[in-house]
Amino acid sequence: MATADATSSRWGIVAEFDSAAAIYEAAKKTTDEGYSRVDAHTPFPVHGIDDQLKQRPSGLGWIVVCCGLTGILLAQLMMWWMNAVDYPIWVSGKTPYAWPTTIPITFELMVLLSGFGAVFGMFGLNRLPRLHHPIFKHSSIHRASDDRFFLSIEATDPKFDSAATKSFLEGIGGTNVEIVED
C-alpha cells in the first residue's frame, strides 16, 4: 500500500503507552512539540490530561441549561393552558391555575429535559454513535478499553509528517507506533 495514493488516505499515527503516568508525560511532550490534532485513548479518564493535550473543557453545560429552561417553560405552559384555559378545572378550593401545585411537575419536566440534554448532547458533541473509526485498525487498540493508553496524532495536523512524527512518538517512549489508514 506504499503508493503515492496512500498518503491521502492516512488518518494518523497511533502510539501505545503502558501507564497513565507515561501517557500524561507523552501528551505534554507532544503538544509542547507543536502538534495540535492530538488525542489520547484511555480505559478511563486520566486526570489532568486535558490540559496536557490542550483540549478545551466541555460546553455541555450550556446545552443542559437550555433544555432545563425549556422543561420549566413547557411544564408551566402545559399546566396553565390545560387546567386554566382549555378546560378550566375548579378543584380542592384552588383557582384553575394555582402556581404552588405546579411546582412538582415543573421540577420533574426540568429534570427530564435536562437529562435528555445531558445524554443526547454528550453523544452529539462526541459525534457518536459512530460504529466505525479508523483508529480501530491499530493492532493493539483493543487494549484501550483494558489496560493500555494510546496517543494519536492525526494526519490533518499541520506538523504531521509520517516519518518524523513516527520517530518522535517512538522517541518519547511510545511502542507499537503504527500509521493508521483512513
Add this chain to the structure above:
Amino acid sequence: MTAITVIDEPEDPLRRAPLVEGKNDFASVTETIARVAEKRTPRGWYLMFGISIALLLNLGAAVGYLVFTGVGVWGNNVPVGWGWPIVNFVFWIGIGHAGTLISAVLFLFRQKWRTSINRASEAMTIFAVMAAGIFPAIHVGRIWVIYWVFPLPNQMAMWPNFKSPLLWDVFAVSTYFTISALFWYVGLVPDLATFRDRAAKAGRMVAARAYGLFAMGWHGSNRHWIHYEKAYMILAGLSTPLVLSVHSIVSFDFAVSLLPGWHTTIFPPYFVAGAIFSGFGMVLTLMIPARKWLGLHELITLNHLDNIAKILLLTGTMVGYAYGMEFFIAWYSGVEYEQFAFINRATGPYWWSYWIMVSCNVISPQFFWFRSLRRNPTVLFIISIFVNIGMWFERFVITVTSLHRDFLPSSWAYFSPTLIDILTYVGSFGLFFTMFLLFCRFLPILAISEIKGVMPEADPHHGHGHGHDDNHGGEPSSNPTH
C-alpha cells in the same frame, strides 16, 4: 516510634482502606469482571432463572386474571381502598432509591468506594422501578384507559388534574425511571466497549456486534471523555434532587390527604430516609451472594459492606426517630382522631404489623454498632432480609392501619389480602429477579472503567512523589476530581 511493626491491617483511622484488594492491576480488574459474563453459564444461574421466570409467569397470570375480572379479586374494599398494590408500589419504588443514592449522591460527595457497587445498584433501581410501575397501573382498575394519566388528547376532551399528587407521582416516577435508565446506560458505554473489544479478540462475533452496537463506537478518546465526564456529573447533579423529589411526591400521595395517620409534614423526609434504608437493605441482599458466587470479593470488599451497614444504621435510626416523632406530634396536636390513629396503629387489630415494622427497621440495624457484625457477610445478609421485610410492613402499616378505622365506626373493617394479592406481589419478585439475573449474565456488573479510575496507578503522578501517595491508598490524593 517504637519498634513494634504492624504487619496486619493498619488501624490508623486516617489511612484509607484500599478500594481494590489483592494484587490487582487494570488487566486483572477487566478480567475479573468480564469473566462473569464470558464464562459458561453456571447451573445455579439456570436454576435461579427458572424460578424467577416461573414467578414472572405467575405475575402475568395474576395480572391477566385481574384485568379480565376486575379489582374485586383483591382484598381492597371500603374503607381500605388502598391495599397491597399501593403497599407494593411504595415498597419497590423505595428500593430503587438506594441505587440512585449510590450512583449520584455518593458520586457528588466523592465517595470513591461507590465504584464497585454502583452499577449493580443502578440496575436494581431500574428493575425495582419497573416492578413498582406495574402496581399503580393495574390499581386503576381499567388499565385500558391508563393513558388518561398522561396529558394526551382523549375522547372526553379533558385534561388531567395537575393539582393532584397522584398525577405528580406519574410525572415523578416516569421521569425517575427515564433518568435512571439513561444514567445507567451512560455509565455502561465504556464498559460495553471493553466487552466488545474482548469479544472481537476472542472471535465471538455475534457478541462483539451486539455489545458494539450499544457501545456506540466508543474508543476512549479523551475528547469524548471530557464531554462524558461532564454529562456524568450533570446527571448526578440532576438525579440527586430527583431522587429526593420522587419519594417526597410518593409521600404526598398520603400526606396531602386529610386522613389521620397520613396528614403529616414529616412524611417527605421520613419516606426518603426509609427508601434509602430499604434500598441499601436490598443492595446487601443482592450483593452478598453475588460477590461470593461470582468471585468479586477483591472488588466488593468487607469495607464496602461495612460502609453499607453504617448507612443502614443511620437511616434505620432515622426512621425510628420518625416513628417516635409521629406519636409525639399526634399527642401534641391535641386532635383526638390523630391520637386514636397512632394508638390504634400500635395496639389495635394490626398491632402485630406495627411491631414487626419496629423490630425489623429500628432494632435490627442496631447490631451494626459493632464492627465485627458489620464485617460479617452472614449477619449482614440476615439483617438485610429483616430490613426488606420491615420496610414492606412500614408501607403496610401506613396504608392499611390508617384506612381500616374510618371516621364512622359503622365503616370499620379488617383488611385481609386474597390469594391474587399474594400471587401478584410474589410475581413482582419474579420480574425483578428475572431482570437482575439477565443483567448479571450479559452485562458488566461492576463499573470497570470507574474502578480503574480509583486505583492508585490511575493517578498520572503515581510513583513520582514517594511517600506522598502510597500503594495502598485507594485515593490519589493529588487529584480530588472524579
